[in-house]
Amino acid sequence: IMVAIQLNNRRLAWVSLICALAVLYAIFPSNRLKKKFNRRLVYLTPLLVVYVVVGTGRTEGIFKPLRSLSSATGGEGEKDSSTRARDYENLGVVVLLTQHPLMSTGWGHQYTPLTKWYTVESAFKETWSVPHNNLLMMACFNGALGFMGMWIVFPVGMYFAARTYRVAQTPVERAIAASSIATATIYWNQVFGDMGFISFTPAFVMASSLAAAGRMATHSGAWPTKGKSLPAAPTGESGA
Secondary structure, eight states: OHHHHHHHTOHHHHHHHHHHHHHHHHHSOOOHHHHHHHHHHHHHHHHHHHHHHHHTTOOSGGGHHHHHHHHHTTOGGGOOHHHHHHHHHHHHHHHHHHHSSSSOOOTTOOOOOSOSSSOOTTTOTTTTTSOSOHHHHHHHHHHHHHHHHHHTHHHHHHHHHHHHHHHOOSHHHHHHHHHHHHHHHHHHHHHHHSSOTTOHHHHHHHHHHHHHHHHHHHHTTSSOOOSOOOOOOOTTSOOO
């Protein structure tokens, strides 16, 4: 997978991977090894600060990770035309949100860009209806109330997955819960950084993760239910 990410040459993929691993580490139960590792991280903090201060804006190979992160987050010294286009696009979307904070224009409408100097309208005619930052798109076209109505499924699903991870009795339950949380983290990165919300593959993967999180919550007892358990699959057939 890491080779594929490198060949694809997408900074967002590396950011998503790092964020997913960080979230998984955060939910991992505290033990002696984790406490020891946390102490080592505290000791390394001053060195990391020095690395960032010295390496900002430098081009030497040792500072390549810092330079890549800076360009991915829009550091002033690393902005190219693509990054600036995203900045102007995001600002235009935010303006629409401030004009209609609670209930906005709805899907199918366009926002007013601050400038058309950076545009891909000739290749993507829906550019003013589908901003690259799909998270801001959901907010600006639906307002705060509409956005909360759509987005609430994600924190609820991850709540179920986190509860399952804490009480899971088998490796399978823990693996499914952890995978659901990691998938959501990657999905959020993709939706915020690019057009993840309107793509079929992220939608199908995220839907499967949400379904698994909910199913494991009742299966493991993390979310008690008074209903009957699902019947076992007939002999010779596989169960979902």
